[in-house]
Amino acid sequence: MNDESIVKHISNMANATKLVENRYENLEMINMIMTRRCNFACTYCPEDKEMKNIVDWSVESFSSLIDFCATDSLRPIVLTFFGGEPLLKWKLMKEMLDGCAEQMMSYPRYSDEFTKFRINISTNAYLLTDDKLAWLADWMERTGLQVEFLLSVDTFEENTSRILKSDGSSGIEVIKENVANLSMNYPQMMRISCFRISLVPDLAKHLYNDVVKMIKYRPLNIIIHPVTTDDPDEFIWSQEMWDQLAIDVNAICDVALMTSNVEIECMEGVVDKGGNCGAGSGMLGADSSGYLYSCYFTAHSGDIDDRVANYITGEHYRPGLDYVDIENNDPECQTCEETYCHQCHVKNLLHKDVKFCSAAWCHELAGLYEATLEKCDLTAANRWFSGPDGL
Numbered sequence: 001m002n003d004e005s006i007v008k009h010i011s012n013m014a015n016a017t018k019l020v021e022n023r024y025e026n027l028e029m030i031n032m033i034m035t036r037r038c039n040f041a042c043t044y045c046p047e048d049k050e051m052k053n054i055v056d057w058s059v060e061s062f063s064s065l066i067d068f069c070a071t072d073s074l075r076p077i078v079l080t081f082f083g084g085e086p087l088l089k090w091k092l093m094k095e096m097l098d099g100c101a102e103q104m105m106s107y108p109r110y111s112d113e114f115t116k117f118r119i120n121i122s123t124n125a126y127l128l129t130d131d132k133l134a135w136l137a138d139w140m141e142r143t144g145l146q147v148e149f150l151l152s153v154d155t156f157e158e159n160t161s162r163i164l165k166s167d168g169s170s171g172i173e174v175i176k177e178n179v180a181n182l183s184m185n186y187p188q189m190m191r192i193s194c195f196r197i198s199l200v201p202d203l204a205k206h207l208y209n210d211v212v213k214m215i216k217y218r219p220l221n222i223i224i225h226p227v228t229t230d231d232p233d234e235f236i237w238s239q240e241m242w243d244q245l246a247i248d249v250n251a252i253c254d255v256a257l258m259t260s261n262v263e264i265e266c267m268e269g270v271v272d273k274g275g276n277c278g279a280g281s282g283m284l285g286a287d288s289s290g291y292l293y294s295c296y297f298t299a300h301s302g303d304i305d306d307r308v309a310n311y312i313t314g315e316h317y318r319p320g321l322d323y324v325d326i327e328n329n330d331p332e333c334q335t336c337e338e339t340y341c342h343q344c345h346v347k348n349l350l351h352k353d354v355k356f357c358s359a360a361w362c363h364e365l366a367g368l369y370e371a372t373l374e375k376c377d378l379t380a381a382n383r384w385f386s387g388p389d390g391l
Helices: 001-023 061-074 088-108 128-141 172-185 200-217 239-259 294-303 331-335 345-350 362-386
Strands: 029-033 039-040 077-082 117-124 146-150 163-164 196-201 221-226 263-266 281-285 292-293 307-308
Touching: 029 061, 029 294, 039 088, 061 077, 061 088, 061 117, 077 088, 088 117, 088 128, 128 146, 128 172, 172 331, 196 200, 200 221, 200 239, 221 239, 221 362, 239 362, 281 294, 292 294
Parallel strands: 029 077, 029 281, 077 117, 117 146, 146 196, 196 221, 221 263
Antiparallel strands: 039 163, 281 292, 292 307
16 A cells, blocks of 8 residues: 555545444435235346245334434434335234334324424325325325325326236226325325335326326326446436437426426436435435334345444444445546546445445436436426425
8 A cells, every 4th residue: 555545444444443433324215125015026126026024013113213303303304104015904004104103103293394204105095095195195194294295106108118917907097086185185295205216217208197186186206217237238228318318318408497396306216426315425325123214115125234223222333334435446436537426335335335326327327327417407496496285
């Protein structure tokens, strides 16, 4: 090691120690893996569908997680019911919410706008029936705690990318009915909810029309995220397709600005070079056994190398930290001249000592982000300044 390398190494060690000591003071989201099962079999889903299902959560484990978050974080916390499809565990979710409502309510408000805890449900919307929405609306009124949704709806068109396990259909008509009901009859939940589009190349032609329809439902925001994988031969996006995506996203932003206060976000996870999406600090994954992971992806798989804490015992662990400091650890990132980056420390962890440049798509994804950033930022500003009811 030369002198410069030694100084850099010592600095990294000091920063890592500080990260352990203060790691969760900015924690804002916990993704709770309720189940590994889903009612759909999506062709692009990266999750291992053959894995054994997890042990069910309990009111007691949920209570321990709440106390851990309240003790370690200085921020308001979003507790997300994640999966798989969490609504497959609807009865258990109700027990957890009712069993811990008073506990969540007992913590002082973070601000006039936010309670200490909010509830998010990540769902494909197929099981989001009126009886569930009515129960959640009543729970919101009784507790004063917000319930919002991350609606994983990739298109409103018939397609073969999402297949309902029960009958092999797309299930799209039921999804459209449930989303329309949420918007029309439960606007207090829809206006704080989000659509997330996992966009595969075959569905890109529907993107503009799909998002225009979503805007009319008046959600808080819409996230557009092209699907890429570790294998550059899967889900192939040509440069022409990337260019067209940028055109479509900017046109979508124009519609949002003219007709609503809906924020459009393109390429979540892309940040200034050398950073990451917040995994391991602002966002964690949790399973029912008590372990916290730096990302929902590793929480879903139960990767022991990415366990960062235990919310039952209060212990904090070191595994995973070496994969967070991408810019210093990855030689390829040290030579990159891009302003923005889609590097993923969790994928580096899963590949262990074999570093790679974010699924071979970093430059293209960062380019799409940069090409749409100005207009997406305008939609964010419009949402902020126009208030909750919008135009």
